[in-house]
Amino acid sequence: MDQSIRLSLKERQMHGDESFPFGAYWYDFAPGAHVVDTHWHKECEIFTVLDGEVLFQIDTEYISLKAGDSLFIDGGDIHTGHAKGSQGCRFCALVFDAGMLTSANYDLIQDQLVLPFQERKATLPRLISPEYHGELSAHISEMISLSTTRPPGYEAAIKGHLFLMLSKAAAGGLLCNRSRTDSADMSRTERLKKVIAYIQTHYPQPIRLSELADLIPMSEGQFSRFFKSMTGQTPVDYMNSYRVRQAVELLRQPEYKISDIAMDVGFGHISYFVRVFRKFMNCTPSEFRKKL
Template structure:
């Protein structure tokens, strides 16, 4: 699956049915299978083979084949190879608003909104060792099967299974305690890393100074670098370069612009450094990448809804 299909600004599904199904997501690069990001949609991830260590905000969970992970709206999440040397997973990403009613009702008030507003915390990890976990895995597998076979009523079936998943999760939910805010910024650790990532995503085409990002989150530069590495599993410079290479990869796929022009467009002012960095993350030079991917349709896109 191409990296761009999982970027946080992607539109999932259609306005009339905001659900996207990603059937087979594989390793991106190195030990990373899912780059650190977040989105307003909720997400259910089912590991098909292998295993991976998933980060959801400050929590880390190893998910093995046949197990699933729930990612709430706005939660920072990422995935890394841990004990296995590979991992393939499927994902269902959906806008929780599709489960709300036009007017207040007991389902919305009691079951959906508390999760959306994070006053109730649902279980993150579904192993299938207990009845409620098996029910969730069964519902998730049915969603994936219906979209794979293009079931004629997959829309209503998907919505029904999402309600069933919430019903199975509800008895396992716990009240949220809340994360303490940092006195100097009024932000939690997760919110601070979101600010830092947002700054990088907005300014990646420009020279990015670590001091400027550190100032944004109220930290010293040294403290910020340690904090960022702990949260994202990459140093700030590694993340900036990786994000730039993601953007360059997309431009190589979708245009015939010169490599040097693309390098400048995404924030590299040295062509040799750009080529070396590109090869580090993609395992090939920009020219080879264009030959392999430039004339092909993007693979493993969500099945049509």
């Protein structure tokens, strides 16, 4: 699967639909690649490594995952990750709106299980490993399998597995309270969100480093260090990566000229666009289009 699948977790994407807000996505990345560019979304996510290793960052926390491990990401958490080791990685991401667990009437389950989960007062463990959380891992494996085969009624089964995960975690004393965040970390996270939102809104136009630094505000040097520490990428690399991902979608539409696409996503020169595109996608824009 080519690297443009990263768009599957783009912040504005609807996962599933309003009647069943659940989406499953499979990824395959080369060694050292950014498997997930820095982003966030309101939905929860269960990220499961199928092969290889991934180093993940959630807000200011670093977590290493190996094959079989799963990571639970609460809605609103900024997260990013890249492949570790020499073999690359393959993984599946299950993304869902916690609202799919709510009841039509406010019942005991809503009060004692679902609402605390939505408020992050009683949420799932961050790292879920088969060695220590066998039953939780088994439910995740079943949801991945159901998402692959989609038998009749699989939606009900997936919803049931999510309820059973909360039930098992509650019974085992594994539910976590992540409703409170250290004020310093929260401030850093909110400032980063502000910068990323600005980039995603203004990427078609030239963006100066000073513009981004002024949003926080910081000096350009302080800002560059802050951004790299929070995302693992320099501000320029992040902007270029985001622009390339937008270009990938336009390249799927043959009526657009490559030179026009370069300008539309914020690259002032076609030669620079080609060079940056090759860096992130391991091919030129024209080669990518031919593969389609």
